[in-house]
Amino acid sequence: MKILDWYILKRYIFTFLMMLLLFIPIGITVNLAEKIGKILEKNVPFVEVAEYYYHFTIYFANLLFPLFLFLSVIFFTSKLANNTEIVAFLSSGVSFSRFLRPYMIGAGIVAIFALALGLYLAPRASQGFNEFKYTYLRTNNNIQQTKDVFRQINDNDYVYVSSFNPKNKIGQNFTFEHFEGNELKYKIFANNIRYLEDDSIYRLTTYHKRKFVDGKEIIENQRRLDTLFSFDLEDLTPVEYHAETLLYHDLIKFINKEKARGSSNIGRYEVVKYKKWSLPVSVFILTIIAVAVSSIKRRGGMGVNLAFGIAIAMIYVFFDKVFGVMAEQSDFPPIVAVWFPNIIFGILAIYLLYNAKR
Incomplete structure (x- = not known):
């Protein structure tokens, strides 16, 4: 040089x-x-x-x-x-x-x-x-709600909420669907879902469940139900900056996983x-x-x-x-x-x- x-x-x-x-x-x-x-x-x-x-x-x-x-x-x-x-x-x-x-x-x-x-x-x-x-x-005023969260939890389960507030851990218009193969086995609706941190459970308000057994539809209704689900709280509150924190090979895996989840x-x-x-x-x-x-x-x-x-x-x-x-x-x-x-x-x-x- x-x-x-x-x-x-x-x-x-x-x-x-x-x-x-x-x-x-x-x-x-x-x-x-x-x-x-x-x-x-x-x-x-x-x-x-x-x-x-x-x-x-x-x-x-x-x-x-x-x-x-x-x-x-x-x-x-x-x-x-x-x-x-x-x-x-x-x-x-x-x-x-x-x-x-x-x-x-x-x-x-x-x-x-x-x-x-x-x-x-x-x-x-x-x-x-x-x-x-x-x-x-x-x-607290700066904590924004996540909207229209639709996630594929695993090969069989899908979850949706129209909005979720990370502050009080409450989601609106909750839906949970369970499939076996291409057949819908049951579907859960609730006006809202709340995560109870002390008990690590979810509380559903105005709960409805449609279950399909041998071609017949069974409907369950309850005013309130405390239950467990296969998804984590983070699935309802995806962190916007999470992709920025991943090394490149982890980022590729994360994107592929998120695509599969919808x-x-x-x-x-x-x-x-x-x-x-x-x-x-x-x-x-x-x-x-x-x-x-x-x-x-x-x-x-x-x-x-x-x-x-x-x-x-x-x-x-x-x-x-x-x-x-x-x-x-x-x-x-x-x-x-x-x-x-x-x-x-x-x-x-x-x-x-x-x-x-x-």
């Missing part, structure tokens, strides 16, 4: 790390200022607070590192352009593609780091981050899966855009490049969030939602690179 490659590569890595070290403490400070009241109110042990912010650091870095990388490349490349160093490189006979090579090497290093972060480090950090938040930082959150889970691969690819795309935008010396100096870069970054975040929500809350294909921003910005990168070469 030549002197030019080492020079740019060191600036690439160093500026990116400095950007992380600059913004992560700011993120921790803002978060602590917002949460300190609840932390003091609930007397959270210092060790747990410290562990939470360790997880928060990894979670925050994984969430926003493509933007930090993008801004850091614009920053140091603009400095090279303002100092006419890029002009000197290109005037010495170095082609623009050759000038871009150390950037791609740096992007490759960061992409490997991003892949390891997404596959191994971020899931554990997400679990610690979310468990602390749900344990200490959420108020979960309504498959889109959310698959968005998490595809993002583990799309984020490393976005490193290369954003690097190319940043170099193409900032390698030209402009009259407004570095400020113009940074302003343009921030605008592109905000548009990228907008596309990423909007299409992610569409996949989570509708039938929009998750793989399209996750990769669409990369495709659009990949085309933009090719266009800007072509103009920069000219």
